[in-house]
Amino acid sequence: MTQAVKPILLDGAMGTELGRRGANIALPLWSARALDEAPALVQQIHVEYVRAGAQVITANTFRTNVRALAKADMAHRARELTFRAVALARAAIAQADATGIVRLAGSIAPVEDCYMPELVPDQATLDDEHAMLARDLADASVDLILIETQNTLREACAAARAAMATGKPFWVSFTLNAQNDLLSGESLADAVRAVLAFAPQAILVNCVPTAQTESAVRLLRAVTPLDIPIGAYANAGRVDPDTGEWTMDGGDTPEAYAEAAQRWCAAGATLIGGCCGTRPEHVQALAAALRA
8 A cells, every 4th residue: 555654553452352352341340340350461462462563552441430430339449440551551562662652542431331422421520530530641641642432522522621631642532323423413523623622633533333434534534624633443343232242243354454444544544543343463454554
């Protein structure tokens, strides 16, 4: 593939990869449970993503927010577990990065369910809870904050406001319905305009099907100023409607995923990674296809 700018490669999934390797990812803690029960596995997955070619890896803080932990009577451990997640990722970079270029992102997810925008709490709660996690991530010395899987304009803005207040660089990533609107029904154009007020360094889409991602990237590029990088990290699988569990039945092979990602780059994406269902093998295929 020939292109003027080689994309920056992100890592792939943590939660579904933990589950694939036998870790307990039951809700409400999801991937955060492994910070107590399988920290060595968390670090090993990070190591494998770095060795596969990821230039940005994301600490396992997707569910270390106080609300998720409170559902397991662990709210008092939010800062501790956030710091542990960042430390494990830092250790992985030290173990696997011989180039010195790998950066560490801290994840901020919706405080409730990623797929249920109707559960988004009131504004004061959003402001307080996102500010808490953003401060913890900054205090733990992440390189940037990744606000991801946002499904409403209101929560994306609350998280962006919190990230901006830390002084850390931050990116905002939205998840979309089949019409390429936010799951709330708000338009992607309106969402981009709203978060631009907080000066993010990049805007992305994530947790969407691979087949939909090219059209989502084209729309994202059309509504985002050209001086703001855009990106995408898609799913390589799906939720089984009968079991509610993640399945790779019909999911993309690493090679098929990398082939699709070439089209995202052609549409303007310069930040490329993987979301649910992707593995180190997917990142390795991305590296071979996009950075050769």
